[in-house]
Amino acid sequence: MAHHALVAYERPDGRYDIHTSRWGGFDCHLADAISPTDPYAGDAIDPAPRVVARPFGDVLTMVDPARHEALYRVSAEYVVDTYLPLWFGLGHYLGESLLNGGPGDCQPDGLVVAVDSPADAEAFREWFAAAKDTVAEAVVGGYLSRTDARAVLADAVSQRGASRKVFAPWSERETNEY
Amino acid sequence: MTTTESVRARTNPSIEIARSVVETGLDSDALVTIFGECTVDYEGRAVSTLGPGDRHVMCKPDGTVLVHTDEGHQPVNWQPPGCTHEISIEDDVLTLRSERSTPEEELLVQFRGIEHVAAFDVTDPEELSLTGTEEDLRERVLDEPELIEPGFTPLSTERETPAGAVDIYGEDANGQAVVVELKRRRVGPDAVGQLARYVEALERDLHDDADVRGILVAPSVTDRARTLLAERGLEFVSLEP
Numbered sequence: 001m002a003h004h005a006l007v008a009y010e011r012p013d014g015r016y017d018i019h020t021s022r023w024g025g026f027d028c029h030l031a032d033a034i035s036p037t038d039p040y041a042g043d044a045i046d047p048a049p050r051v052v053a054r055p056f057g058d059v060l061t062m063v064d065p066a067r068h069e070a071l072y073r074v075s076a077e078y079v080v081d082t083y084l085p086l087w088f089g090l091g092h093y094l095g096e097s098l099l100n101g102g103p104g105d106c107q108p109d110g111l112v113v114a115v116d117s118p119a120d121a122e123a124f125r126e127w128f129a130a131a132k133d134t135v136a137e138a139v140v141g142g143y144l145s146r147t148d149a150r151a152v153l154a155d156a157v158s159q160r161g162a163s164r165k166v167f168a169p170w171s172e173r174e175t176n177e178y
Numbered sequence: 179m180t181t182t183e184s185v186r187a188r189t190n191p192s193i194e195i196a197r198s199v200v201e202t203g204l205d206s207d208a209l210v211t212i213f214g215e216c217t218v219d220y221e222g223r224a225v226s227t228l229g230p231g232d233r234h235v236m237c238k239p240d241g242t243v244l245v246h247t248d249e250g251h252q253p254v255n256w257q258p259p260g261c262t263h264e265i266s267i268e269d270d271v272l273t274l275r276s277e278r279s280t281p282e283e284e285l286l287v288q289f290r291g292i293e294h295v296a297a298f299d300v301t302d303p304e305e306l307s308l309t310g311t312e313e314d315l316r317e318r319v320l321d322e323p324e325l326i327e328p329g330f331t332p333l334s335t336e337r338e339t340p341a342g343a344v345d346i347y348g349e350d351a352n353g354q355a356v357v358v359e360l361k362r363r364r365v366g367p368d369a370v371g372q373l374a375r376y377v378e379a380l381e382r383d384l385h386d387d388a389d390v391r392g393i394l395v396a397p398s399v400t401d402r403a404r405t406l407l408a409e410r411g412l413e414f415v416s417l418e419p
Contacts (some may be wrong), residue, residue, distance in 0.1 A: 002316075002345055002359075002360055002361075003361070003362065004342075023362075026362050026363065027252070027363075032258035033258075064342070066368070066371060066372055066375065067341075067342050067372060078280070079223075079281055087368055087371075089371060091371065092367060092368070092370055092371030092374055092406060092410075093367060093406065095409055095410065097378060098341075098371060098374055098375040098378060099340070099341065099375065099378050099379060099382065116223055116224040117224070118252065119252055119253070119254065119255075119256075120224075122252060129366045129367075129368070132367075132368075133366065133367065133400075133402055136367070
């Protein structure tokens with residue numbers, strides 16, 4: 001668990017190599033620690049790539065929103081963009097099995113939203129946790145279906161993130177590659 | 179002025195004195211702090227403005243700038259190491275300008291009132307303090323497993339499961355399998371979901387009737403998370419990073 005993050009480095013051909021960080025999702029501080037002279041932010045990022053030469057669309061589908069707390073996109077010029085994975089899963093509120101194939105359905109589900117600073121990331125994360133808690137209470141109480149809950153969350157995120165990049169990498173239920 | 183060999187400080191200084199203390203401090207690679215009413219403007223990968231308010235600003239010799247209010251542990255504005263600082267007086271306003279070239283960013287802090295200013299010559303021979311660092315929490319638990327509970331024995335770190343690698347896998351005093359998951363901040367229900375997923379995955383991995391305990395380690399949890407932990411038979415240990 002820790003505070004896992006994925007870090008995607010752009011290659012000269014425009015595709016990305018994907019690395020992992022155990023703690024990089026803690027406060028999204030890696031964006032300012034990654035540089036050409038220190039590409040792995042000390043030992044914060046595993047220097048061995050997990051996957052190489054993938055388009056960014058593939059990178060997004062490799063995010064496990066239940067596990068990864070940040071995604072960093074490092075351009076070839078070492079400009080770092082930070083994204084928050086937002087997990088829409090509700091099985092844990094309902095006492096369900098959370099493994100793939102169980103009724104809690106832990107197929108990845110959610111959105112990935114751009115943030116512009118660690119403070120922005122913290123504020124967005126706290127807001128989403130509160131929003132999800134509220135929606136989950138309505139589902140647990142029987143006032144909202146899961147389908148409606150998902151729509152409410154997606155709508156809330158799109159409104160709050162109106163000026164941000166928001167990705168829906170699992171909207172067609174692509175298979176997570178991890 | 180309060181002056182010792184390593185500290186130069188003034189309370190309610192004039193703007194000229196404040197500029198002098200800050201400038202001398204920056205030039206001598208001191209750690210400089212300013213407290214007073216200021217506005218903060220940031221321009222770079224985003225644009226932000228903070229209106230007038232009392233803030234504590236710290237400039238570190240490595241180029242870091244931190245702007246703190248009276249709330250939270252995170253600064254409201256900041257610049258990373260490597261920035262250059264410049265102090266000046268513009269229209270009777272003490273102006274601290276912090277610039278970074280890659281990416282191009284500028285933080286502008288303008289003080290209309292200064293209540294305190296100080297420059298500290300900091301000597302810190304430790305290259306790295308392990309207390310509170312990211313790996314430290316895990317190392318502390320491995321070094322002192324009784325922080326989890328008496329009789330806990332760590333067996334491996336990063337044990338792989340179908341739901342991902344768990345932080346620490348071990349056994350309790352009765353030989354029962356234990357999954358320990360570490361978080362460095364206050365957590366909510368989603369952390370419970372993550373832990374539950376690891377416990378389920380490990381139970382499936384071991385054998386059909388395996389009973390795996392799950393312990394969430396974090397500074398604190400929300401009330402809702404505490405309820406969900408109890409409902410799933412999972413446990414919580416409070417530990418500061």
